[in-house]
Each structure stands twice: as C-alpha cells, then as structure tokens.
Amino acid sequence: MSYFKIETRNVSLYYGNTQALKNITLGVPENKVVAIIGPSGCGKSTYLRLFNRMNDMIDGVRVEGEVLLNGKNIYADGVRVEDVRKRVGMVFQKPNPFPKSIFENVAYGLRINGVTNKRYIEETVERALRQAALWDEVKDNLKKSALALSGGQQQRLCIARALAVEPSVILMDEPSSALDPISNAKIEELIWELKKKYTILIVTHNMQQAARVSDWTAFFYLGELIEYAETKDLFTNPRNEKTQNYITGRFG
Amino acid sequence: MTHLDSELNRLKGEIEEMGNLVRHQLRKSVQALVHMRKDLAREVLFQERRINATELKIDRDCENIMALFNPVAIDLRLVFAAFKINSHLERMGDHSKGIASYALELQRPLPEDLLEKLELFAAVDQLEQMIESNIMAFRDGDSAKARKIFQSDGQLDAWNRKAIQIVIDYFPQHPDRVADLLNVNSTVRKLERIGDLNKNIAEEIIFYVEAHVLKHEKEKI
Ligand SMILES: Nc1ncnc2c1ncn2[C@@H]1O[C@H](COP(=O)(O)OP(=O)(O)OP(=O)(O)O)[C@@H](O)[C@H]1O
Ligand SMILES: [Mg+2]
Numbered sequence: 001m002s003y004f005k006i007e008t009r010n011v012s013l014y015y016g017n018t019q020a021l022k023n024i025t026l027g028v029p030e031n032k033v034v035a036i037i038g039p040s041g042c043g044k045s046t047y048l049r050l051f052n053r054m055n056d057m058i059d060g061v062r063v064e065g066e067v068l069l070n071g072k073n074i075y076a077d078g079v080r081v082e083d084v085r086k087r088v089g090m091v092f093q094k095p096n097p098f099p100k101s102i103f104e105n106v107a108y109g110l111r112i113n114g115v116t117n118k119r120y121i122e123e124t125v126e127r128a129l130r131q132a133a134l135w136d137e138v139k140d141n142l143k144k145s146a147l148a149l150s151g152g153q154q155q156r157l158c159i160a161r162a163l164a165v166e167p168s169v170i171l172m173d174e175p176s177s178a179l180d181p182i183s184n185a186k187i188e189e190l191i192w193e194l195k196k197k198y199t200i201l202i203v204t205h206n207m208q209q210a211a212r213v214s215d216w217t218a219f220f221y222l223g224e225l226i227e228y229a230e231t232k233d234l235f236t237n238p239r240n241e242k243t244q245n246y247i248t249g250r251f252g
Numbered sequence: 253m254t255h256l257d258s259e260l261n262r263l264k265g266e267i268e269e270m271g272n273l274v275r276h277q278l279r280k281s282v283q284a285l286v287h288m289r290k291d292l293a294r295e296v297l298f299q300e301r302r303i304n305a306t307e308l309k310i311d312r313d314c315e316n317i318m319a320l321f322n323p324v325a326i327d328l329r330l331v332f333a334a335f336k337i338n339s340h341l342e343r344m345g346d347h348s349k350g351i352a353s354y355a356l357e358l359q360r361p362l363p364e365d366l367l368e369k370l371e372l373f374a375a376v377d378q379l380e381q382m383i384e385s386n387i388m389a390f391r392d393g394d395s396a397k398a399r400k401i402f403q404s405d406g407q408l409d410a411w412n413r414k415a416i417q418i419v420i421d422y423f424p425q426h427p428d429r430v431a432d433l434l435n436v437n438s439t440v441r442k443l444e445r446i447g448d449l450n451k452n453i454a455e456e457i458i459f460y461v462e463a464h465v466l467k468h469e470k471e472k473i
Binding site for chain 1 (some may be wrong): 256322323324325326327328331356463
C-alpha cells in the first residue's frame with residue numbers, strides 16, 4: 001500500500017507533440033490539502049485532471065508513468081472511468097450548475113448511478129448541502145432553479161453535488177477565483193472542514209489562499225515540479241530561487 | 253522595482269536613520285559623562301523623544317506592509333527583522349539616555365586618572381562601528397558582515413571585564429565618590445548591554461538573509 005491517497009510517479013503528459021507535464025512525482029497524504037501554484041500555463045489544471053481521467057477526453061493526449069489512487073494505477077487496463085469519478089470529485093473554476101432545481105443538482109450523481117430510494121436521496125442531498133455550508137440558505141427553496149443562486153452559492157452547490165456521491169478525493173480548480181471575499185472565505189472554511197473526511201488537491205492563483213488552506217504546497221513551472229514542501233516552509237523559506245521569485249511576485 | 257520593493261527599501265532607510273540617531277546618542281552621552289557636559293546630557297534626553305517617535309513610525313510601517321502586501325519568504329523575514337532591529341536600537345537609545353542622566357547627577361568631574369584607565373571612548377568607538385556595520389549589513393542583506401559582529405564582540409568583552417575591575421579597585425581609596433563610581437560602573441554595564449544588542453541585531457540580519465535562526469545557539473560562526 002502507498003502512504004499517499006493519490007499520487008503520481010514519473011508522470012509525463014503530452015498534448016500531441018507538446019509536453020505539458022515533465023516527469024512529475026508527487027503524493028497527497030490522506031485527509032490533507034495540497035495546493036498547486038504556478039504561473040499560467042505551467043500545467044496545474046492538466047495535472048489535476050490526471051486524477052479523474054478528464055484528460056482522456058482530449059484528442060491526442062498521451063500519459064506516461066503511473067497515476068495512483070489508493071496505491072492502484074487508475075490508468076491500468078480494466079479500470080472504469082466511472083468508478084474513478086465516483087471516488088474522485090471535481091469542482092471547477094466557474095460554478096457550473098445544471099439548469100435544474102437545487103435539489104436535482106445535488107441528487108444528479110446519485111440518479112446517474114442508479115439510486116432510486118427516495119428517502120436515501122433526500123437524506124444524502126441534505127447531508128451534502130450541510131457539508132457544503134449551503135443548507136441553511138436553501139433549505140426552504142430546494143425546488144428553486146440553481147441558476148437563481150448567487151455565484152458563491154452556486155459554487156457551494158457544485159461542491160455539494162461533488163460530495164453527494166461520497167468521493168474520497170476532491171479536486172478543485174481555482175474554486176473561488178470568481179467569488180467575492182465573503183464567499184471566498186466560506187469556501188476556504190469549507191475546505192478546512194472537508195479535509196477531516198476528504199483528501200483535497202486544489203489549484204489556486206491566490207497565493208494567500210494556498211497559504212491559508214493547504215498543508216503542503218507544490219510549485220509548478222513550465223510543466224515541472226520545482227518545489228514541494230510543507231506550506232509553512234514554502235512560504236517562509238522556499239528552497240528554490242524560482243519558487244522564491246514566484247511567491248514574492250518577482251517573476252520573469 | 254516593485255511597489256513592495258520600494259516600501260521595503262524605505263523601511264531599510266528608516267532603520268538606517270534610527271541607527272544613526274542611536275549612534276550619535278551613544279557618543280554624546282559618554283562625552284557628557286566624561287567631560288561633565290550637562291548641556292550635551294540634556295540634548296541626549298531631548299533627542300530621545302525623536303528616537304521614540306522614529307521607533308513608532310517604523311513599527312507602524314512594518315504593520316502597514318504586513319497588512320497591505322502580505323509579504324512572504326525573504327520579504328516577510330525582512331519585515332520581521334526590521335521590526336525587531338527597531339526595538340533593539342530603541343533599547344540602545346534607552347541605555348544612552350541612562351548614561352546621560354548619570355552625567356546630570358555629577359557634582360564635579362569624574363577623576364582624570366580613572367577615566368584615563370577606563371578608556372570609555374575605545375568602547376564607544378567599537379560600539380559605533382558595530383552599529384554602523386550592522387546597518388550596512390541589513391541594508392545590503394550581507395549576512396557575512398553580520399557574522400563579523402560576533403568576532404568583534406570578543407574585544408568588547410575583554411574591555412568590559414577590565415573596566416569593571418578598574419572601577420572595583422578604585423572604590424576603597426575614594427569613599428567620597430561612591431555614588432559617582434556606582435554610576436560609572438552602571439555605565440560600563442550599559443555599554444556591555446549595547447554590545448549584546450548589537451549581537452541580537454546581527455542575529456536578526458542572519459535570519460533575514462539565510463532563514464537561519466541563531467538565537468539560543470552556542471556556535472554563532
Ligand atoms: N486541450 C489542450 N490541447 C493542447 N494543449 C493544451 C490543452 N490544454 C492545455 N494545453 C497546454 O498545456 C499547458 C498547460 O496547460 P494547463 O491548462 O494545465 O495550465 P494551467 O497551469 O492550469 O494554467 P492556468 O493557470 O492559466 O489555468 C499549456 O501550455 C496549455 O497551452
Ligand atoms: Mg488551469
């Protein structure tokens with residue numbers, strides 16, 4: 001068994017002839033939050049998408065090396081993508097609720113997995129909304145369209161939707177970049193709460209956010225992992241000059 | 253240069269200004285004592301207010317930089333170091349003020365022969381040099397220069413031991429000057445404390461540049 005909940009070993013990824021990830025070895029321990037930081041185009045989103053096999057949907061993508069979930073290679077023959085996605089939830093930069101009711105958005109994952117027990121679905125929706133710190137705001141309007149929610153509420157709804165299928169890992173790609181400070185603070189509090197039960201890998205352009213929410217931070221540059229360290233060390237005493245230049249805003 | 257860089261440079265400039273104020277206060281206070289110049293002593297007491305004001309200004313600037321720029325890594329360490337160096341310098345100012353107030357208590361000049369043996373100005377020269385090279389080391393982020401402070405401190409220690417002994421030996425033959433001699437003894441101690449504060453400042457500089465904490469470590473070099 002691996003010490004890490006999710007990890008990559010010597011992973012390289014190519015979009016056609018361009019190499020977007022270069023031999024990345026990195027692991028996320030269970031119930032920890034790891035933040036990925038780095039300049040635009042350095043491969044953060046690409047790296048994140050390895051873990052729910054979202055890159056598979058892109059033409060011409062080639063992956064080398066091993067991507068492990070619970071110590072098992074999720075790119076091995078016979079692994080079903082749906083099984084991976086059930087265990088690895090994802091939250092995107094822009095909230096992307098479906099044009100359905102709040103309730104149906106959260107219940108969606110259960111329904112496509114064939115769950116029909118009404119009571120179970122109701123309980124799960126409530127639990128997920130509570131976990132996402134949204135329940136109190138929507139409990140009287142569950143039939144209302146999700147699109148009528150504010151941006152911050154929509155993002156928490158998407159988190160609830162991801163939580164409803166009880167994944168063990170949550171991937172977040174700049175989850176609060178489109179939100180106001182209050183909603184942002186709520187999402188950060190939420191991440192702090194969620195890590196008691198989940199393992200979280202988050203991409204963020206907000207350095208302070210990475211510093212606040214994560215236990216470990218990885219700095220990517222041009223497809224390479226430059227430095228991976230405990231967050232408090234990386235932000236006080238980075239070992240690599242590139243990291244230092246990046247986090248102090250003196251890049252390029 | 254980034255906006256943050258210019259703020260940090262300004263902060264360094266303020267520390268330099270503070271260091272220079274403290275350096276002048278030190279020399280003036282010892283001059284006041286040695287030559288019984290009460291006018292100089294009063295100047296020191298007056299200037300002390302300026303040092304306190306500068307200290308507060310630097311504190312506030314550190315606070316503002318933290319709040320507005322959220323500095324990290326070497327920038328964060330710089331602000332921390334400035335914050336602490338500022339307070340060490342202010343303490344040096346307090347010690348000079350103490351020496352100046354001894355000068356004000358003098359009823360007649362201190363004995364020539366005692367002063368000659370004590371070589372107070374040799375210590376002042378050395379301390380001024382320490383302050384100056386600390387300021388330069390901080391300005392240039394030069395931790396090698398800061399490390400040299402620990403070497404020069406040895407000479408000061410030797411002077412200190414010698415000076416204390418000189419004062420002790422002087423007591424028996426001069427019972428009429430006990431009060432003044434006690435003040436001279438305290439002056440020697442204060443100069444020793446200023447030397448220690450310089451070492452503290454050197455530690456902050458090394459922390460700022462190398463992220464290496466020297467405090468409470470035996471081996472400094
Ligand atoms: N679908 C794709 N086809 C071809 N190249 C791609 C594709 N997606 C990303 N890339 C390239 O891979 C590199 C990494 O992109 P990625 O989106 O992972 O970066 P990122 O670090 O997430 O950037 P940002 O911070 O801007 O979101 C970039 O050079 C990008 O142009
Ligand atoms: Mg991205």
